[in-house]
Amino acid sequence: MESIFLGKVSPTDIPVRRLGLDDLRDCLLLAIDRQWLPEEAKWRLLFEVGEVYGIDDPAGGLAGTVVLTRYGRDLVAVSMVLVAGRYGRMGLGRRLMLHAMDRAGGATVFLTATEYGRGLYEKIGFETVGTVVTHIGHLALEPEDLKYDGVRPAREGDLEAVIDLDAQASGAPRTRLITRLFTFAERVRVVERGGAITGFGAAWRNVDNVAVGPVVGESTAVARALIAGLTTGLHGQARLDLDTRHAGLTAWAVARGVSPAFSTALMVHGGPLPGDLDRLFAPVMLALG
Ligand SMILES: CC(C)(COP(=O)(O)OP(=O)(O)OC[C@H]1O[C@@H](n2cnc3c(N)ncnc32)[C@H](O)[C@@H]1OP(=O)(O)O)[C@@H](O)C(=O)NCCC(=O)NCCS
Incomplete structure (x- = not known):
């Protein structure tokens, strides 16, 4: 049944969809909404090498995003888990993460978590394996x-x-x-x-x-x-x-x-992280590992 949010359709009723470059501007506006910088070059790269998903805001723009980047079949990086402040703690972050996990199809998934996201990722089963400063x-x-x-x-x-x-x-x-x-x-x-x-x-x-x-x-x-x-x-x-x-x-x-x-916090699900971390001194960016 459709729920009502301030007299309109709630984003909790709107399915997660794959975003395209047409949505880039709304991704940047969503980042600004959470006091993140509008990192256009980075988002463009993520659209090229990854899969960007989002939930539309019935009032226009985006209510949330998540990006998944596949490295072969066994490793996936998740990033840009963002929910508009006005829709916080309504379950959108969890739904976006579960969508990404489903799309990851059993691969080892890693991400770097801010203090805002960490609790959510722990509940989904992620473990902290390191700290990135x-x-x-x-x-x-x-x-x-x-x-x-x-x-x-x-x-x-x-x-x-x-x-x-x-x-x-x-x-x-x-x-x-x-x-x-x-x-x-x-x-x-x-x-x-x-x-x-x-x-x-x-x-x-x-x-x-x-x-x-x-x-x-x-x-x-x-x-x-x-x-x-x-x-x-x-x-x-x-x-x-x-x-x-x-x-x-x-x-x-x-x-x-x-x-x-x-x-x-560097967090992993279905780990351990593969590779030789002693030789990997810095990631391409936190969003990609
Ligand atoms: C992190 C963020 C995406 C969470 O989105 P959200 O839609 O508010 O989260 P949800 O409503 O889905 O919450 C999911 C669960 O995590 C819990 N949770 C959410 N925020 C939490 C926090 N800061 N600390 C602990 N638990 C938290 C909720 O209680 C909920 O638990 P439940 O499913 O058992 O009820 C959102 O706060 C955000 O965009 N923050 C700014 C950007 C950011 O830091 N993103 C994370 C990048 S790693």
Whole structure:
């Protein structure tokens, strides 16, 4: 039976639907409604590599969204779980999450949770497996940071090796994302050692900073060198999403002027997380892992 909300149809009666680029503007308005930045480039990327779902607001625009990004058949990233403030605590967040879980079809699902979402994800069966601290600031590099041998701009011919390396670190094929990253990012750097690509990283421009990620390498020294190569001379503040497991890299970033801004919980359902987290120093972005 149709319920009534302020004399109109309630969004609780409206089914979840797949969104398209036509809905981009409403996604940005929904983000603004929850005091998130209108990250247009990021949403466009998510529309390209992921599946965006939402619930229409009967009054116009969107009442809620969720994004699901598949890496092969066994791993899924969930992000942009957003419900308009005016429809909070009516079950829309739960319904959007359950829709995403259903679409994930039994794959391991991971996300990074804000304090608002964590309770909901725990109820659905997610477990916290880590903490990611977002650091933001002007990275003041020292000459020694730029001395590491082997870091160079990525070339088109590196793509296949980078995709392979990324799959080892993230534990799943992310071919579409990494291919797109080569043009989406402002800079892509690789580490070449003895003719082999052993590390890579990217920096891409978000609304108010340059986000550095992913960063994949065999050691903290390599991660530092990649971040230095990715940010040197770039205009604006740098953003680094660092798992607390990478204490050495975090200490270096803080010493160079990039300070902790906020933290999120890395959560998994149907885990454990695949891959080699010791080599994955930073995600592409929290929304994608
Ligand atoms: C997080 C968010 C999506 C929740 O949406 P919502 O529609 O209000 O959540 P629901 O009404 O579906 O709540 C689902 C369940 O979680 C519980 N819950 C919701 N918010 C909670 C909170 N902050 N702490 C603990 N439990 C919470 C509800 O009690 C409910 O439990 P129940 O199903 O047992 O009754 C919404 O608050 C939001 O958009 N926040 C801002 C953006 C954000 O931080 N998103 C999360 C990104 S990881």
